[in-house]
Amino acid sequence: MYKGGYKGKILRVNLSKNEIKIEPLSKELVRNYIGGSGFAAKILYDEVGPEIDPLSPDNELILATGPLTGTLWPTTGRIMFASKSPLTEIGGESHVGGFLGPELKFAGYDMIIVKGKAKSPVYLYIEDDIVELRDAKHLWGSDTHETTKIIQEENGDPEIQVAAIGPAGENLVLYACIIINLARAAGRTGMGAVMGSKNLKAIAVRGTGTVEVADFEKFMELAEEAHERIDKNPQAREMTKYGTPLLVAYKQEIGELPTRNHQTGVFNEWEKLSAETLRENYWVKTRACFGCSIACKKAFKVTEGPYAGTFSEGPEYEGLYAFGTNCGNPDFGSILKANLLCNKYGIDIISAGATIAFMMELYEKGIISREDVEGLNFTWGNHELIVELLPKIAHREGIGNLLAEGTYRIAKKIGKNAEKYAIQVKKLEMSGQDGRTHRSIALGHATAARGADHLRSLITVDQLGYEEIAKQRFGEDKLPEICNPYTEKYKAYATKITEDVYAIRDALIVCWYSCAWPPIFWIEDFAQILPIATGIKEFGSIEELYKIGERQVTLKRAFNVREGIRRKDDTLPERFLKEPMPEGPGRGQVVNLDVMLDEYYELRGWNKETGIPTKEKLKELGLNFVINDFEKRGIL
Amino acid sequence: MPEVKVRLYGIFRDKVGKNEFLVNSENLLDIIFHVASLMGKEGEKLLLNEDKSDINPLVKIVINGEKIVTRNTAEVSLKEGDVIAIFPPVGGG
Numbered sequence: 001m002y003k004g005g006y007k008g009k010i011l012r013v014n015l016s017k018n019e020i021k022i023e024p025l026s027k028e029l030v031r032n033y034i035g036g037s038g039f040a041a042k043i044l045y046d047e048v049g050p051e052i053d054p055l056s057p058d059n060e061l062i063l064a065t066g067p068l069t070g071t072l073w074p075t076t077g078r079i080m081f082a083s084k085s086p087l088t089e090i091g092g093e094s095h096v097g098g099f100l101g102p103e104l105k106f107a108g109y110d111m112i113i114v115k116g117k118a119k120s121p122v123y124l125y126i127e128d129d130i131v132e133l134r135d136a137k138h139l140w141g142s143d144t145h146e147t148t149k150i151i152q153e154e155n156g157d158p159e160i161q162v163a164a165i166g167p168a169g170e171n172l173v174l175y176a177c178i179i180i181n182l183a184r185a186a187g188r189t190g191m192g193a194v195m196g197s198k199n200l201k202a203i204a205v206r207g208t209g210t211v212e213v214a215d216f217e218k219f220m221e222l223a224e225e226a227h228e229r230i231d232k233n234p235q236a237r238e239m240t241k242y243g244t245p246l247l248v249a250y251k252q253e254i255g256e257l258p259t260r261n262h263q264t265g266v267f268n269e270w271e272k273l274s275a276e277t278l279r280e281n282y283w284v285k286t287r288a289c290f291g292c293s294i295a296c297k298k299a300f301k302v303t304e305g306p307y308a309g310t311f312s313e314g315p316e317y318e319g320l321y322a323f324g325t326n327c328g329n330p331d332f333g334s335i336l337k338a339n340l341l342c343n344k345y346g347i348d349i350i351s352a353g354a355t356i357a358f359m360m361e362l363y364e365k366g367i368i369s370r371e372d373v374e375g376l377n378f379t380w381g382n383h384e385l386i387v388e389l390l391p392k393i394a395h396r397e398g399i400g401n402l403l404a405e406g407t408y409r410i411a412k413k414i415g416k417n418a419e420k421y422a423i424q425v426k427k428l429e430m431s432g433q434d435g436r437t438h439r440s441i442a443l444g445h446a447t448a449a450r451g452a453d454h455l456r457s458l459i460t461v462d463q464l465g466y467e468e469i470a471k472q473r474f475g476e477d478k479l480p481e482i483c484n485p486y487t488e489k490y491k492a493y494a495t496k497i498t499e500d501v502y503a504i505r506d507a508l509i510v511c512w513y514s515c516a517w518p519p520i521f522w523i524e525d526f527a528q529i530l531p532i533a534t535g536i537k538e539f540g541s542i543e544e545l546y547k548i549g550e551r552q553v554t555l556k557r558a559f560n561v562r563e564g565i566r567r568k569d570d571t572l573p574e575r576f577l578k579e580p581m582p583e584g585p586g587r588g589q590v591v592n593l594d595v596m597l598d599e600y601y602e603l604r605g606w607n608k609e610t611g612i613p614t615k616e617k618l619k620e621l622g623l624n625f626v627i628n629d630f631e632k633r634g635i636l
Numbered sequence: 637m638p639e640v641k642v643r644l645y646g647i648f649r650d651k652v653g654k655n656e657f658l659v660n661s662e663n664l665l666d667i668i669f670h671v672a673s674l675m676g677k678e679g680e681k682l683l684l685n686e687d688k689s690d691i692n693p694l695v696k697i698v699i700n701g702e703k704i705v706t707r708n709t710a711e712v713s714l715k716e717g718d719v720i721a722i723f724p725p726v727g728g729g
Contacts (some may be wrong), residue, residue, distance in 0.1 A: 250696070250726045253698045254698060254701060276649055465704035466694075468706075584701060
């Protein structure tokens, strides 16, 4: 059925049985889900039921690529990891750039599915047809940088691409991540802890093949055009120069720079963290992922002060938020150091920063005292504390053992109304946006499949006011309200459309920073390139792609419904619903979530009372296996 | 005429060589032309639209952190003490 784009092979690894099998990539899976996140959603639904504990051997870790991964279309260096999340206990996934995804395709595989638990630490080694589980006892306890280097050295090949966990993954820190190319993180939802629970220290891949496409000449013509569009795009060029830190100044200006555990959207010392300050004082070099002409990654070095000598790629805007503004910390040196430590230990920056900020607010409010936290000083802006806590978290040492559980579980343990200050949705710590001054993200945070997520439906037209883009993507009749950050109107509509398009983006897989932002590629571009890459004519229909996107979103919802998620869980921390934004341009704003939720469920064909997809919608999307499963379990 | 503060970001800061400055003006479009005149051709191309009659719609102007303006700058009048932030195209997140 497909003539290009895919390698046609899935690697199945059972660590308990020390068994490796190759199975063909099913045509049905390709036709209904395209790739990446779509593949993972279907496999997780079929193979990881609600009875399976996320840290048990029966949970599966999926690595999936898409039909464009490793081709010359721009920004196709992505791979995604999926599993049932130990942090959220629902569907978890995290996407990452770098070079691993293309390398896996070059080795001849579209996907890896890992199950079971090895008796002692191992790493999976793949070199084209050679697929082996190798002893990793000597790597256990090493950080991700050491692990990557040792694997490359002992195999005599610096081109081997390594996905590694650090001590945080080994010690089952619930928000442990997986690190690729030393500084690219599959950060969210604790995928590193899943690897750790399986005694799987790393996955190392070397491939010498290619990715063939159905119509090579036409593909090259379109890929060249696509690169040119990036080259000519002014947003892309700003990203090349400054990277995502460019957001700091803008978000301060619009009052959406989350500060001190999201208490406000204004950080008075923001200029110390602005892109211009970073570029002038710390920038060393710019890096790119495979096949990317945007090159948004920035490497910085600190030359003065207590963190002098720290050199690391990053932080992104989210890192500046997590360890900076949200902890009331304007010290860039400490943020770079914290960023580096997270990469080495394999800790998710957003969850770690949010957990520390949460503790700082509990300390401020008198809910915890110094005696409760080993005498440590959780005052806002205490950057020495941030840097000191990260190794403790990674090793679950002392107070780190508590912090390793994330805000939801800490609040449960502490009691005393601490829950009110846990800025999380579905147990996932919130990313650096605020629905009070950017209304669409309120609905995104509340409904996204993996929790308080900014990457599955982030709409920027009401954040940045891009009327032209709003007109093209959502229709002129939705203006001006759709671009107004302080009204709920049309935000559910924009969220639904955007989520479905991003689902296709995550199936191809292409980077956020090519279609979501800068807004260069959209669904019509995918409909153009996909049939040329794969030879599957049906992928040329925009209507069909919307349907596949919707199928993916609904299937992820169905997985979560089976785990017990209902409308009551699609909510936000009280702060966003009841505490008016205290200052800045959005002063006085709160979120009216219910209005958006009602509209969203209606557009999605989900029951408004329960948030469960209706039988009619499931049938329309060809998800009959979900209907059967739901009926058997008494959900429908 | 009211005195307003202009804050520049990204490439505009590089091209003008200043972070911010005060200027007397009662109309936003006049300020845009003023900033354009301070930059070389590349900066001007990025700041203005194709027929050089208004701003490039990808450029964001935020007035007092509240009002986002992406076009029709001639219709925006200014008052004493307004702060006008001019951003190059930025990403979401």
